[in-house]
Amino acid sequence: MSxxxxxxxxxxxxxxxxxxxxxxxCGTCTGSASYDTAGxxxxxxxxxxxxxxxxxxxxxxxxxxxxxxxxxxxxxxxNKLFADDDAGTEASSTDDHSTTPGTIEWFAIGTDG
Numbered sequence: 001m002s003x004x005x006x007x008x009x010x011x012x013x014x015x016x017x018x019x020x021x022x023x024x025x026c027g028t029c030t031g032s033a034s035y036d037t038a039g040x041x042x043x044x045x046x047x048x049x050x051x052x053x054x055x056x057x058x059x060x061x062x063x064x065x066x067x068x069x070x071x072x073x074x075x076x077x078x079n080k081l082f083a084d085d086d087a088g089t090e091a092s093s094t095d096d097h098s099t100t101p102g103t104i105e106w107f108a109i110g111t112d113g
Contacts, residue, residue: 002041004031004042004081011027012104026105030098037090049076055109066086
């Protein structure tokens with residue numbers, strides 16, 4: 001199983017007011033040399049110790065559109081990014097995502113506890 005590699009976290013907020021411990025973070029990740037059918041893992045456990053409740057991701061080119069697939073029980077270490085090509089078809093397992101989409105920017109809301 002291939003995975004997306006967390007490159008950086010640009011920003012991580014303190015607790016969102018009225019958010020019951022929710023925090024907002026954003027950063028970048030890169031893909032691997034092959035794509036897993038039904039999405040590749042993006043481990044955000046170094047950013048969110050507990051759960052991820054929402055994630056959006058975009059690439060710096062128009063080759064792929066990304067959809068977030070939450071992990072079991074919203075666990076922060078098993079999120080998936082599902083990639084569709086320009087035609088709306090899922091990316092092929094032979095597609096190299098280490099260079100083609102370039103840097104992928106992600107924005108997420110999760111918890112630290």
